[in-house]
Amino acid sequence: MTSLTREDCAKLDAEDPLAGFRAEFALPDGVVYLDGNSLGALPKATPERVSRVVEREWGADLIASWSAAGWWDQPRTLGARIAPLVGAAPHEVVVGDSTSANLFKTLVAALRLNPDRNVVVGEAGNFPTDLYVTQGAAELMGAAERRVDPDEPALEAALASGDVAVVLLSHVDYRTGTLRDMAGLTRLAHRHGALVLWDLCHSVGALPVELGACGVDFAVGCTYKYLNAGPGAPSFTFAAERHHATARQPIAGWHGHARPFDFSGEYVPAEGASRFLSGSQSLIAAAALEASLDLWSRVDLDRLRAKSLALTDLFATLTADTGLMLMTPRAAERRGSQVSLRHPDGPAGEAIVRALAERGVIGDFRQPDVLRFGFAPLYLRHVDVYDAATALVEVVRSGGWRASRFTAPQEV
Amino acid sequence: MTSLTREDCAKLDAEDPLAGFRAEFALPDGVVYLDGNSLGALPKATPERVSRVVEREWGADLIASWSAAGWWDQPRTLGARIAPLVGAAPHEVVVGDSTSANLFKTLVAALRLNPDRNVVVGEAGNFPTDLYVTQGAAELMGAAERRVDPDEPALEAALASGDVAVVLLSHVDYRTGTLRDMAGLTRLAHRHGALVLWDLCHSVGALPVELGACGVDFAVGCTYKYLNAGPGAPSFTFAAERHHATARQPIAGWHGHARPFDFSGEYVPAEGASRFLSGSQSLIAAAALEASLDLWSRVDLDRLRAKSLALTDLFATLTADTGLMLMTPRAAERRGSQVSLRHPDGPAGEAIVRALAERGVIGDFRQPDVLRFGFAPLYLRHVDVYDAATALVEVVRSGGWRASRFTAPQEV
Numbered sequence: 050m051t052s053l054t055r056e057d058c059a060k061l062d063a064e065d066p067l068a069g070f071r072a073e074f075a076l077p078d079g080v081v082y083l084d085g086n087s088l089g090a091l092p093k094a095t096p097e098r099v100s101r102v103v104e105r106e107w108g109a110d111l112i113a114s115w116s117a118a119g120w121w122d123q124p125r126t127l128g129a130r131i132a133p134l135v136g137a138a139p140h141e142v143v144v145g146d147s148t149s150a151n152l153f154k155t156l157v158a159a160l161r162l163n164p165d166r167n168v169v170v171g172e173a174g175n176f177p178t179d180l181y182v183t184q185g186a187a188e189l190m191g192a193a194e195r196r197v198d199p200d201e202p203a204l205e206a207a208l209a210s211g212d213v214a215v216v217l218l219s220h221v222d223y224r225t226g227t228l229r230d231m232a233g234l235t236r237l238a239h240r241h242g243a244l245v246l247w248d249l250c251h252s253v254g255a256l257p258v259e260l261g262a263c264g265v266d267f268a269v270g271c272t273y274k275y276l277n278a279g280p281g282a283p284s285f286t287f288a289a290e291r292h293h294a295t296a297r298q299p300i301a302g303w304h305g306h307a308r309p310f311d312f313s314g315e316y317v318p319a320e321g322a323s324r325f326l327s328g329s330q331s332l333i334a335a336a337a338l339e340a341s342l343d344l345w346s347r348v349d350l351d352r353l354r355a356k357s358l359a360l361t362d363l364f365a366t367l368t369a370d371t372g373l374m375l376m377t378p379r380a381a382e383r384r385g386s387q388v389s390l391r392h393p394d395g396p397a398g399e400a401i402v403r404a405l406a407e408r409g410v411i412g413d414f415r416q417p418d419v420l421r422f423g424f425a426p427l428y429l430r431h432v433d434v435y436d437a438a439t440a441l442v443e444v445v446r447s448g449g450w451r452a453s454r455f456t457a458p459q460e461v
Numbered sequence: 462m463t464s465l466t467r468e469d470c471a472k473l474d475a476e477d478p479l480a481g482f483r484a485e486f487a488l489p490d491g492v493v494y495l496d497g498n499s500l501g502a503l504p505k506a507t508p509e510r511v512s513r514v515v516e517r518e519w520g521a522d523l524i525a526s527w528s529a530a531g532w533w534d535q536p537r538t539l540g541a542r543i544a545p546l547v548g549a550a551p552h553e554v555v556v557g558d559s560t561s562a563n564l565f566k567t568l569v570a571a572l573r574l575n576p577d578r579n580v581v582v583g584e585a586g587n588f589p590t591d592l593y594v595t596q597g598a599a600e601l602m603g604a605a606e607r608r609v610d611p612d613e614p615a616l617e618a619a620l621a622s623g624d625v626a627v628v629l630l631s632h633v634d635y636r637t638g639t640l641r642d643m644a645g646l647t648r649l650a651h652r653h654g655a656l657v658l659w660d661l662c663h664s665v666g667a668l669p670v671e672l673g674a675c676g677v678d679f680a681v682g683c684t685y686k687y688l689n690a691g692p693g694a695p696s697f698t699f700a701a702e703r704h705h706a707t708a709r710q711p712i713a714g715w716h717g718h719a720r721p722f723d724f725s726g727e728y729v730p731a732e733g734a735s736r737f738l739s740g741s742q743s744l745i746a747a748a749a750l751e752a753s754l755d756l757w758s759r760v761d762l763d764r765l766r767a768k769s770l771a772l773t774d775l776f777a778t779l780t781a782d783t784g785l786m787l788m789t790p791r792a793a794e795r796r797g798s799q800v801s802l803r804h805p806d807g808p809a810g811e812a813i814v815r816a817l818a819e820r821g822v823i824g825d826f827r828q829p830d831v832l833r834f835g836f837a838p839l840y841l842r843h844v845d846v847y848d849a850a851t852a853l854v855e856v857v858r859s860g861g862w863r864a865s866r867f868t869a870p871q872e873v
Contacts, residue, residue, distance in 0.1 A: 075520045084524050091520035099515055099745065100508060107692055108487045108503035111823065112496050120692060147740025149714030150562055157601070173726075178715040178740060181728040185713030189569070189601070196726075273741070280519055280532060280744035299711075301597030302561030303590040312828050314585075314608075316593040328559025328590060329685070331746035332692040333511065411523065416724050 086423025089277035208241035221385035255386035302327030367438035470843035498835025501689035620653035633797030714739030779850035
């Protein structure tokens with residue numbers, strides 16, 4: 050594959066069954082955007098949808114829209130539309146609140162479902178908010194926190210003590226792009242009496258997720274990365290049906306009440322995953338998610354996965370001679386939809402990312418030394434990957450990045 | 462005042478120093494909107510601001526906007542702009558999450574600040590989410606919940622036991638429109654060693670709020686009612702400076718971290734009210750709030766209050782002969798910006814609200830028997846109040862509402 054030319058890439062694009070989706074995104078000219086794993090691109094249909102909610106549903110119809118426009122049910126409606134993307138039943142997913150808040154709610158619910166155990170096991174290198182939320186929830190619940198490497202031997206050793214209530218794992222590692230064995234690790238945790246909470250932030254919309262088939266208990270995911278719902282878009286929560294009757298989350302707001310319009314003084318949790326809802330959520334933000342889910346409802350996830358693997362493989366292959374260390378596994382079954390490269394000199398790595406941006410190739414840098422490139426299969430072409438890889442090779446070889454040694458902007 | 466004519470009202474409008482604001486709102490034709498206490502009207506500047514964030518900051522500039530467009534600091538920037546509306550210092554207010562989530566965070570923080578006490582006192586008739594969140598937080602923290610009437614004698618009796626950690630009160634009662642004595646009740650709670658958390662949902666943007674001068678500990682408010690930031694817009698949290706160093710809220714996400722871009726594994730809470738932040742918030746929803754705060758930054762709150770009192774007084778006076786019972790205090794110092802009327806037959810009251818809506822007067826109905834009319838002084842005129850009151854009098858007298866006995870839509 051190392052001898053692939055730009056023309057070969059153009060041929061692959063011509064045969065790509067997902068190629069038509071690119072025209073549905075508003076991508077800036079002259080840019081190869083490899084940061085869709087941080088903030089997904091804007092679907093062209095989104096501005097009109099957002100305007101409709103702002104000007105018609107809010108401006109003209111005002112409070113009538115709570116029922117007439119389906120506002121009240123929006124967290125369930127959107128959840129049901131995300132469900133097929135994560136292998137869940139429609140009533141197992143609701144949309145609302147941030148990823149941090151939803152991790153908190155599901156962690157507390159899991160600890161309560163497993164009251165004879167008081168340890169939360171997390172990943173040593175997980176995304177900071179997962180670590181912080183776990184720290185906060187464990188402290189609040191009088192539980193202990195244990196951090197391990199997210200591989201089977203380390204996890205098995207941590208679980209062997211028999212006191213683990215819940216394990217929080219990321220499906221795809223945000224730094225390295227490593228894809229975890231959801232089925233195997235879930236089985237392992239269950240065998241040891243622990244519940245499992247999966248963070249899907251870097252997998253939903255990047256590959257098929259099979260929460261139901263894997264027997265997962267709880268999951269939380271992000272909609273502003275691969276799902277293209279806009280900056281800070283609401284998160285979603287999955288709760289397996291078998292936990293619906295008994296799971297109790299701590300933020301008992303009226304949107305999670307069984308009969309909210311009775312205005313009763315006593316909290317009675319709703320049926321289904323709805324009991325994980327709390328307060329009112331932005332309907333303007335929901336409009337952007339609705340628009341992107343219209344697009345996602347037409348995506349074949351197996352084709353998405355095949356293209357994702359082809360793009361990441363192509364990039365890893367074309368950049369193999371740069372001297373940067375590949376952190377992302379080459380084995381397809383262990384790879385998400387990103388390629389991470391390590392530079393032994395962190396600030397140099399950051400300067401390379403900056404120099405690439407000046408050439409129109411947008412990746413990002415993660416402390417202390419990770420160059421991170423995300424590949425969103427709906428709007429990236431093989432030729433984009435070829436051009437980005439060529440730019441990276443040139444920047445590294447020419448040393449042109451040395452002129453770009455200034456601080457990169459904060460990115461999320 | 463009972464003999465006031467429509468012409469008198471038109472004269473009052475001509476002299477109204479706030480009259481110019483009405484032209485800044487997109488109000489539907491032929492409607493008198495008296496539900497701005499539930500969902501505020503759309504400012505005309507909002508659609509363009511929202512479009513700018515969607516199409517330019519997100520669509521064109523993508524992740525660069527986290528720093529270039531001020532996205533990362535938006536919860537603090539917006540908080541600092543809300544601060545003058547509630548009598549707080551800029552670093553005492555942050556924006557994000559729902560009212561329910563913020564009540565939960567501040568209740569837990571208050572319980573932790575007062576660890577030798579384990580009772581939360583709330584209002585018996587508070588808005589359901591306040592009751593539910595209190596129930597949930599108390600259960601989680603092993604605290605007891607006590608519900609009382611929010612008057613001084615009842616509160617004093619509840620506080621006398623000496624075990625009350627925190628009192629949660631609503632500044633304006635959502636059903637009756639009664640305004641509470643924030644200074645007096647806060648003093649009373651403090652005298653008995655309790656902290657105070659105020660719910661400002663029905664007062665912020667309706668009257669001047671003086672959190673600092675009243676010595677309030679924590680407060681939570683809504684931006685989609687009188688502040689006009691759109692359906693489900695984010696809530697805000699006030700934490701008094703004296704609690705910044707020690708307050709610990711339970712959802713320890715990375716937006717509340719002191720140095721989030723270190724990506725450190727240990728949670729260190731940020732300075733100021735920022736420690737009450739958790740995860741990423743919708744920047745599209747934030748854009749709508751930003752647009753409405755541009756407008757609010759030009760509002761004289763004393764004039765707002767004077768007009769609010771004039772409008773509610775006018776409506777109460779003109780509808781005094783309907784036979785409906787006035788629930789809202791006539792005394793100005795005990796009245797928020799709404800008028801609530803009770804019908805002895807609940808379903809009849811609901812049908813009256815519906816019949817009014819058919820005549821273009823939008824109020825709302827709250828179970829079991831409350832007709833609720835909110836008066837947003839920025840976009841309501843005296844003639845609107847006159848027309849609405851006239852319509853109500855006609856509907857009640859003619860019995861025309863009997864034809865409207867169908868279920869009103871859900872409203873929030």
